[in-house]
Amino acid sequence: MIDDAVAKFAEEILSDVEEALSKDDPFSQELFTRQILERLEDAEQLEGTFPLFQQGRIKNAIYRIDGYTFDEERSRLELFTTIYREDLPPSKIPAAEVTKAFERALRFVNASIEGLAAELEPSNSDASDLARLIEAQARTLGSVRIILLTNGIVDKAAGSTDWRDRKVEFDTYDIVRLQRILGEGETRADIAVDLEALTGSAVPCLHVPSQADEYDAYLSVLPGEALSRIYDRYGVRLLELNVRAFLGLQGRKSVNAELRRTIADRPSMFLAYNNGIVATVDDLEIVNDKAGRPSIRSLKGLQIVNGGQTTASLHRARRKESLNLGNVAVPVKIIKVGGADLREMVASISRAANRQNTVQLADFSAGDPFHQQVEEIANNTWLDDGKGRWFYERARGSYLAAEQKAAYRKSDQQSFRAQTPKQRRISKLDLARYLTAWDGLPYRVCLGGQKNFQHFMQRMKDGNAPPLDATWFKRLVAKATFYRAVEKKIRAMKFPAYGAQITAYVVSGLAQKTGGRVDFDRLWSRQSASPELEGLVEAWAPQIDALLRQSAGQKNPSEWFKKEECWMDIMGRLPPLSDPLPPELSYAAADDDDNAPASAPRAHSVADYERIEQCMNVSAATWLEVAERGQKAGVVHWKVAAICRTIASYAAGGWDKKPSARQAKPALEAVQACQRAGVIERATAAEAAAIS
Numbered sequence: 001m002i003d004d005a006v007a008k009f010a011e012e013i014l015s016d017v018e019e020a021l022s023k024d025d026p027f028s029q030e031l032f033t034r035q036i037l038e039r040l041e042d043a044e045q046l047e048g049t050f051p052l053f054q055q056g057r058i059k060n061a062i063y064r065i066d067g068y069t070f071d072e073e074r075s076r077l078e079l080f081t082t083i084y085r086e087d088l089p090p091s092k093i094p095a096a097e098v099t100k101a102f103e104r105a106l107r108f109v110n111a112s113i114e115g116l117a118a119e120l121e122p123s124n125s126d127a128s129d130l131a132r133l134i135e136a137q138a139r140t141l142g143s144v145r146i147i148l149l150t151n152g153i154v155d156k157a158a159g160s161t162d163w164r165d166r167k168v169e170f171d172t173y174d175i176v177r178l179q180r181i182l183g184e185g186e187t188r189a190d191i192a193v194d195l196e197a198l199t200g201s202a203v204p205c206l207h208v209p210s211q212a213d214e215y216d217a218y219l220s221v222l223p224g225e226a227l228s229r230i231y232d233r234y235g236v237r238l239l240e241l242n243v244r245a246f247l248g249l250q251g252r253k254s255v256n257a258e259l260r261r262t263i264a265d266r267p268s269m270f271l272a273y274n275n276g277i278v279a280t281v282d283d284l285e286i287v288n289d290k291a292g293r294p295s296i297r298s299l300k301g302l303q304i305v306n307g308g309q310t311t312a313s314l315h316r317a318r319r320k321e322s323l324n325l326g327n328v329a330v331p332v333k334i335i336k337v338g339g340a341d342l343r344e345m346v347a348s349i350s351r352a353a354n355r356q357n358t359v360q361l362a363d364f365s366a367g368d369p370f371h372q373q374v375e376e377i378a379n380n381t382w383l384d385d386g387k388g389r390w391f392y393e394r395a396r397g398s399y400l401a402a403e404q405k406a407a408y409r410k411s412d413q414q415s416f417r418a419q420t421p422k423q424r425r426i427s428k429l430d431l432a433r434y435l436t437a438w439d440g441l442p443y444r445v446c447l448g449g450q451k452n453f454q455h456f457m458q459r460m461k462d463g464n465a466p467p468l469d470a471t472w473f474k475r476l477v478a479k480a481t482f483y484r485a486v487e488k489k490i491r492a493m494k495f496p497a498y499g500a501q502i503t504a505y506v507v508s509g510l511a512q513k514t515g516g517r518v519d520f521d522r523l524w525s526r527q528s529a530s531p532e533l534e535g536l537v538e539a540w541a542p543q544i545d546a547l548l549r550q551s552a553g554q555k556n557p558s559e560w561f562k563k564e565e566c567w568m569d570i571m572g573r574l575p576p577l578s579d580p581l582p583p584e585l586s587y588a589a590a591d592d593d594d595n596a597p598a599s600a601p602r603a604h605s606v607a608d609y610e611r612i613e614q615c616m617n618v619s620a621a622t623w624l625e626v627a628e629r630g631q632k633a634g635v636v637h638w639k640v641a642a643i644c645r646t647i648a649s650y651a652a653g654g655w656d657k658k659p660s661a662r663q664a665k666p667a668l669e670a671v672q673a674c675q676r677a678g679v680i681e682r683a684t685a686a687e688a689a690a691i692s
Contacts, residue, residue, distance in 0.1 A: 002089050002153070009179040010090045013151055017084075029053075029084040033066045036149050037080065039182050040173065041449050042427060047071065047235070048448035049080070050558060052497055054108065054127040058116075063107035066149070068130055072559060074232060075142030075319055077134065081105040083150040090175045093152040102170050105146045106163065113138045126497035133556045141166075142319050143232060148172040169233075191234055193299040198226045202287050202295035205334075216336045218284070220296060221271065224263075224314050224328025230302070231315040239308045259310070263317050267327035276331030277307025284336060299334070307332075370460055370468070371428060377473045378426075384525050390477055391420040393427040426480055432456035434476070434483045437507040438516065439656070440571075445504035446561040464656070478523035482584070483507050485529030489537045495545060501561045505544050506537060508567070509574045515612035515658035517604075519587035532582035543575045577606045585609070608661035611668055615647060615659045618671065623648035625680045626671050633679040636670045643667050 017031050030053055037049040048069045055064040067080035081101045083093055108116075112134035120128040134141075146168060148154065154174040160167045173181075195203050205220035231238060262270050282301025286294050304311055310330065317323040371394045378392035393399045403416060426434075429449040436456055437445050444452050466472055487503045495502060510518075523529065551569045552560040560566050580586065581604065588603045627644035630636030636644070643663050650657045659667065674680045 003176075003179075005183065006176055006179045007089045009183045010151055010175045011088055013175070013178070014086065014088060027053075028086065029066070029082055032084045032151065033080065033082045033149060036173070036178065037067055042429060043181050044429075044450060045173075045181060046078070047450050048558075050130075050497060051080075052126055052130065054130075056111075056120075058107065058111045061107055062104055063111050064101075064104040065108050070133060070137075070558065071235070073320075074235065074315070075137065075140055076145065076232070076235075077109070077137070077141060077143070078145045078147055079105045079108065080147050080149055083148065083152060085150075085152050090152050093150060093154050093174070095156065098148060098154055098156070098172070101148055102146050106144075106161075106168060109134055109144060129497075129557050133558075136556070143167070143169070145169045145171060148174075151175045151178075191238065191300070191302050193230055193302050194297075195222075195226065195299065196297050198229060199223055202289075202297040204289075204293060204295045205286075207286070207294050210338055213338050215338050218294075218296065218334040218336070220332050220334065221329045222332050224267075224270065224325035224330055225318070227277075227311055227330055228315040228318045228325055231311050232319070234302075238302060238304045238311070259313050260317060260321065260323070263314070263323050263325065263328060264321075267324070270327075271329040271331060274310060274330065275307070276333070277310055278305045278333045278335070279303060279307075280305055280335045280337060282336075284334065296334070305335075368457070368460075370465055373468045374431070374473065374476075377468060377470060381470045381473050383527065388419050388421075388424065390424045390426060390473075392431075393425055399425050426476075429453050430480065431476065433504075434479045437483060437504045438479050438511045440508050440512055441567070442501075442504035442508040443562050443564050443567045445508075446501050446558075474524045475520045477527075478518075478520035481523045481527060482518065482529060482533075485534065486510075486537050489534050490541050493538065493541055495541070498545070498548070498557065498561070501548065501558075502541055502545050505548060505561075505567070505570060506540050509540065509544060509570070510536075512571060513574055513577055513613060514585055514609050515616070515660070515664075517612070517658070517660065518584045522584055522587060530583050532580075533584050536577075536582050536585075540575050544570070547573055577609055579606050581606065604661055608664070611664035612659055612661060615664045615667055616651070616655055618647075618651070620648045620651035622671070622680065623651060623667075626667075626674050629679045630670055630674045630677075633674075633677060635673045635677045635679060640666045640670050644670055 013032070013035075016035060017028050020031050020035070021028065030051065033053070034051040037046065037051055040046045041049055046069060048071070049067055050069065051067045053064075053066050055062065057063070064081065065079050066082040069078045070076070071078075081104065083097065083101055085091065108131075112131035115135065117128040117131035117135060120131060143166070144163070148171070150172070152174060153176060154172045157172040157174065157177065159170045161170070162168075203220050203222060205218045208217040208219065210216050259274070262273050279299075280301075280303045281299050284299050285297040287297050288294055307330075314325060314328065314330070318325050371392075375392045375394040378390050382389050391399055391402070399420075399422075402420075429452075432453040432455075433445055433449065436442075436452055441455075444455050447455070483503070486506050487500075490499050490503050490506065547570050548561060548566070549557065551566050577585070586603050586605070623644045626636065627641040627648065630644070631638055631641040644667050647659050647663060647667055650659060671680075
């Protein structure tokens, strides 16, 4: 008998797919795949996914995939295959059909290694890109995981098979598991570690019983190889309760020099030199040996609270550095939380354990003061009609929890849904995505939700956190509205692949072209983008797609789009703007910039945005030279010199703040005047182009 909650969730999934169907997008299975991958990314189960349906034949056998993700850091390929059914209640998928789906996906990997890319070109460049990637990575591929997505019920959720001297893992997200993860918001429960299978035997431990029924502690030693393999399987999901911004950037990108030296030269000393890890579990299985001594057979709901950097570095040492972890042992303290609040205990452990490092409060995600303040502002900032507001989902699942809380009374539930419908929900990952793209870092957005969030939090920690108030939040919502409008239009244009990457680059490109100055007030008050802005996106998107592909050349596109070099190349070749501009760009507003000449508000034009862009091609040193020498020589008025100094500060700050149209015009005229008078040094090529 299927659970009522699962049945209801299955009905909602089917309804969502049917609502999204259109004449231009008639394939339910592809829509289901796209929606589930997006939601699993939001739930932090997956990273950097690409929906990609590809089916064909090799001899008499069929291959087929519905999407993929490739983790370059872990050399891990994940392929998705989908079984979608329109019957309710959900039915059981026969084991033979599940096996066939896995086999067809694995057949695609084999075909790719054997040169499938050449056969696919030029008819399907996106599938051929993936086939080329698999062919190029065949020898160094760390692991392959094939994941079945289905709205049916599957009895056997996981397994593995031998393939080309390695294991291929099979995993399943059926409707029961999807409901548990996406419906209830659980994530840790899926992390089950069989230590006996990993190490060959249960791991001896010392049990320290609870003093006040709050927790039990277990002290043990894990083989470095086993810890690396656990991380290989679950990745950053092991750190979801952790200080992920710090651990992600510092741990996964490089191996600490001392740690690496110990692994390479004196692996047997690792236990003595390393502080080890602290972890929490929901449950663990203890067995006793013949002498009655306890050992840990398995762990459920494992979370690494402190020592994520050690864990990720060990994994990198094995995968990227090819270092042998056979003699590496890692001390571990495992906490099974009893009567205490898990999240509060984790936060306390993290703060206490990380005082030895330069970890700030900003390293914590949901509990970080930045996110708490955004949540508070969101709860108290109403739309102009006074009837609705946006919901900031500071902690994953908090929207669902608030909705369920409101459901206790029908009137409260109706009020909650009217005030904060699902389309007005912003998660932490959304916030990081919108602001990062608008700040001109589309390559970071292309890293995927989690990695981008880690970089975003690092920026906050490095002193880039803005002053938070209602005005800032309204601007955030405006940027969210802008981003979602671009995303929706690009999705409707049916690009065969890389729609998310095109979206990020279009948003960053328009922010670059406009100097980050659009009519945020209009976007906030109307809660939608104008048809004219959608038309501009429709004109830009194919051009950005072409530029991205040209820039990638023979490189793997999905990896190239994540590089700063890609953005630098695209940024110099962005499509031009043309009059008439959309109302969001041609708005008339008084600038609030210091030193700007006073004048009545006037509409922005393409020429205004071109001048802003030209200003940003001039270095801070040149702006200071224009201000100092120009004023001294009498060719630049002191008020204009002040504007040039202000713009110099913008340039020195990496253009986090950009000049306004009212600043750009007199400033560029000042540069030209200094050039004519010969009072400044020769400009660079870019500067010469800017001031010509």
